[in-house]
Amino acid sequence: MDTFIQTFFNLDIMSQAFPLLLKGAVMTLKLCAVVIVCGLAGGLMLALAALSPNRALRWSAIAYIDLFRALPPLVLLVFVYSGLPFAGVRLSPFMAVVIAFFLNNSSYFAEVFRAGINAVPKGQTEAARATGLSQAQALTYVVLPQAVRNVLPDLLSNTVEVVKLTSLASVVSLSELLYSANMARSVTYNASPLVLAAGMYLLVLWPLVRVIARYQRGLAVN
Amino acid sequence: MRFIETFFNTKVMADYMPDLIHAMGVTLGLAVATIITGILCGAALACLRVAGLKLVNFCIIVFADIMRALPPLVLILILFFGMPSLGLNISGWMVVYIVLSLVLTAFSEEIFWGGLTAIPAGQWEAGRATGLSKAQTLFYIAFPQAARRGIPPLVNRVLATTKLTALGSVIGVKEILSVSSSAQSFSGSATPLTMAAIAYLIIFIPAVIASHKIERRYHFAT
Amino acid sequence: MTQPRTMLEISGLEKSFGDIEVLKSIDLKVQEGELVFVIGPSGSGKSTMLRCCNRLEEPTSGAIFIEGERITDIPRRDLDRMRLKVGMVFQGFHLYPHMSVLKNVMLAQIKALKRAKPEAEARALEMLDQVGLKHKADAMPAELSGGQQQRVAIARALALDPGVMLFDEPTSALDPELVGSVLKVMKDLRDKGMTMLVVSHEMQFAREAADRVIFMDGGYVVEQGTPEEIFGNPKSDRLKTFLSRVSHEDAGAEAD
Ligand SMILES: Nc1ncnc2c1ncn2[C@@H]1O[C@H](COP(=O)(O)OP(=O)(O)OP(=O)(O)O)[C@@H](O)[C@H]1O
Ligand SMILES: [Mg+2]
Numbered sequence: 001m002d003t004f005i006q007t008f009f010n011l012d013i014m015s016q017a018f019p020l021l022l023k024g025a026v027m028t029l030k031l032c033a034v035v036i037v038c039g040l041a042g043g044l045m046l047a048l049a050a051l052s053p054n055r056a057l058r059w060s061a062i063a064y065i066d067l068f069r070a071l072p073p074l075v076l077l078v079f080v081y082s083g084l085p086f087a088g089v090r091l092s093p094f095m096a097v098v099i100a101f102f103l104n105n106s107s108y109f110a111e112v113f114r115a116g117i118n119a120v121p122k123g124q125t126e127a128a129r130a131t132g133l134s135q136a137q138a139l140t141y142v143v144l145p146q147a148v149r150n151v152l153p154d155l156l157s158n159t160v161e162v163v164k165l166t167s168l169a170s171v172v173s174l175s176e177l178l179y180s181a182n183m184a185r186s187v188t189y190n191a192s193p194l195v196l197a198a199g200m201y202l203l204v205l206w207p208l209v210r211v212i213a214r215y216q217r218g219l220a221v222n
Numbered sequence: 223m224r225f226i227e228t229f230f231n232t233k234v235m236a237d238y239m240p241d242l243i244h245a246m247g248v249t250l251g252l253a254v255a256t257i258i259t260g261i262l263c264g265a266a267l268a269c270l271r272v273a274g275l276k277l278v279n280f281c282i283i284v285f286a287d288i289m290r291a292l293p294p295l296v297l298i299l300i301l302f303f304g305m306p307s308l309g310l311n312i313s314g315w316m317v318v319y320i321v322l323s324l325v326l327t328a329f330s331e332e333i334f335w336g337g338l339t340a341i342p343a344g345q346w347e348a349g350r351a352t353g354l355s356k357a358q359t360l361f362y363i364a365f366p367q368a369a370r371r372g373i374p375p376l377v378n379r380v381l382a383t384t385k386l387t388a389l390g391s392v393i394g395v396k397e398i399l400s401v402s403s404s405a406q407s408f409s410g411s412a413t414p415l416t417m418a419a420i421a422y423l424i425i426f427i428p429a430v431i432a433s434h435k436i437e438r439r440y441h442f443a444t
Numbered sequence: 445m446t447q448p449r450t451m452l453e454i455s456g457l458e459k460s461f462g463d464i465e466v467l468k469s470i471d472l473k474v475q476e477g478e479l480v481f482v483i484g485p486s487g488s489g490k491s492t493m494l495r496c497c498n499r500l501e502e503p504t505s506g507a508i509f510i511e512g513e514r515i516t517d518i519p520r521r522d523l524d525r526m527r528l529k530v531g532m533v534f535q536g537f538h539l540y541p542h543m544s545v546l547k548n549v550m551l552a553q554i555k556a557l558k559r560a561k562p563e564a565e566a567r568a569l570e571m572l573d574q575v576g577l578k579h580k581a582d583a584m585p586a587e588l589s590g591g592q593q594q595r596v597a598i599a600r601a602l603a604l605d606p607g608v609m610l611f612d613e614p615t616s617a618l619d620p621e622l623v624g625s626v627l628k629v630m631k632d633l634r635d636k637g638m639t640m641l642v643v644s645h646e647m648q649f650a651r652e653a654a655d656r657v658i659f660m661d662g663g664y665v666v667e668q669g670t671p672e673e674i675f676g677n678p679k680s681d682r683l684k685t686f687l688s689r690v691s692h693e694d695a696g697a698e699a700d
Pocket of ligand 1 (some may be wrong): 461464466484485486487488490491492495622
């Protein structure tokens with residue numbers, strides 16, 4: 001029992017590592033902000049493209065979505081970070097992470113948006129068009145708000161996935177939360193900093209997971 | 223031309239093909255083991271929750287929340303670096319298998335449970351009124367319907383979890399990504415990374431396409 | 445002459461949900477082969493009473509006897525065996541959507557009654573034939589009309605050879621043109637000697653087919669008698685009010 005506590009819950013080591021981890025957490029937040037905003041925007045564009053009447057546009061969007069949904073994000077990251085330099089494209093870890101995760105996330109968000117838009121009845125667009133709104137206006141004011149409401153839990157859970165995903169950035173030595181924790185672990189030969197990092201992730205993500213669970217149960221009851 | 227030389231060097235491809243095929247076997251083995259364990263345990267926990275034991279249910283909920291909120295890589299590092307301090311030496315393969323199984327268990331438990339709560343009370347009553355026991359009603363009537371409702375999200379979650387097998391590369395599991403990464407540094411060519419990407423596409427593109435089909439089918443069926 | 449057997453007896457039945465007393469004191473006997481009709485305003489506890497008879501609802505106090513056996517104090521683990529003797533048909537059918545019609549009728553026979561599969565299948569087909577749906581044996585529930593689904597639900601209950609059948613508003617979820625087919629099945633059952641306790645608003649059917657009509661209100665059996673007595677010569681004010689309101693609704697429905 002004592003070894004267990006010494007190994008995973010060593011408070012001295014945790015308090016020593018805390019400042020480093022806090023810095024890492026700030027980097028994680030920065031990364032999340034960029035990746036989530038880009039992912040949402042890109043996903044929406046892709047979803048619209050995937051639903052467009054233009055065949056070429058539609059099929060390229062669908063191919064993009066399926067391609068990047070099929071590749072593990074870590075593979076994309078390693079490819080962007082270690083593969084592209086061979087083609088003369090050298091990226092900072094931060095940029096590599098943003099690009100790799102954008103490719104991955106935008107595909108996931110696109111799928112969510114697409115499902116949401118599909119679930120809005122056709123009559124809604126027709127009614128909007130009949131009252132003189134343009135296609136774009138109908139989309140912006142009538143279809144999208146309903147679509148987003150349809151898939152709000154999915155958008156939220158995707159967002160949780162993105163935050164979890166940022167931990168992979170540690171693999172390319174971007175000093176985010178997990179990287180800092182693992183640094184501290186290798187210096188102290190003790191797993192407690194990792195447990196502390198886990199606690200910090202939980203602090204942010206557990207409430208979100210609860211909210212999603214509530215939401216989904218609400219939908220199931222209705 | 224240089225592009226092809228860098229990313230599609232046939233000599234490098236031929237050199238590393240046997241290693242890569244072996245690695246694909248490791249990835250697939252890990253994936254299959256995870257899927258079976260995760261889905262079975264998730265189903266078992268969801269059914270256990272039906273019994274309505276307060277303490278047990280509380281533990282299941284906390285477990286599922288934590289496993290859904292934590293980045294899997296954090297768990298992998300904690301287990302991989304923490305266990306030896308407790309005198310337990312478990313292989314990297316085992317660590318990834320345990321962590322991914324726990325994660326999939328948590329998600330599939332929630333999916334099955336969500337399905338079970340959506341089963342109308344009348345289904346339970348019809349079963350009980352014809353003399354079936356609670357367990358029989360669960361087994362033959364409620365759970366099969368819950369599983370059906372759960373198939374689309376379950377398929378997506380299974381894909382997401384099996385893609386996480388790439389995390390094994392971080393702790394030296396000889397799966398696709400780690401084999402190709404080390405091949406990349408030995409050969410000084412980006413080609414092994416391309417091969418890795420293709421290997422994943424071979425595995426996951428059919429899975430992604432199948433998931434679209436399944437989603438559509440079960441969307442209209444219910 | 446042998447005394448007719450009492451198939452279902454309810455005595456001093458009370459049921460509360462929290463503070464709300466829904467059933468205050470119910471006494472009722474159903475003899476073998478009888479069709480007893482239960483009417484009463486919405487919320488008067490008709491469904492609750494019916495559901496107590498196979499303990500889908502636990503009575504607060506009182507006793508219920510099925511074929512002379514007191515079922516209100518048998519332990520929970522023996523409930524399943526008891527429920528085999530009591531068939532129940534719900535307003536909402538509750539067919540299992542993931543199984544074919546035939547499987548729906550076979551499931552409890554095999555799992556609860558432990559019949560061998562061929563026997564269960566033969567019995568299921570026989571029952572489906574009785575409700576006129578043998579040709580739909582391989583259909584899925586979603587492919588059937590409401591009336592057909594309800595007849596399958598009746599077959600599902602009958603296949604277990606229950607001593608008593610309980611019907612909770614079996615036709616009120618149905619389109620008017622489908623009601624007749626279900627009522628016809630119930631009439632056939634009565635002619636075959638099945639004991640039935642029916643909650644329903646089909647007053648016309650009650651007049652034609654019921655042996656006895658029970659009027660429930662406010663958690664009590666307020667009045668009971670033959671259809672002629674209840675509909676032709678109601679005694680209590682509450683029954684009179686209820687009947688005039690129902691006949692108004694009927695008139696309104698016909699005027700539509
Ligand atoms: N599970 C329950 N929990 C709390 N109250 C309940 C429950 N079931 C029924 N009730 C209440 O008991 C009363 C009687 O309900 P019941 O369904 O037996 O009436 P009913 O006579 O069948 O009415 P209806 O004709 O509308 O079906 C109602 O006031 C109802 O709100
Ligand atoms: Mg009722």
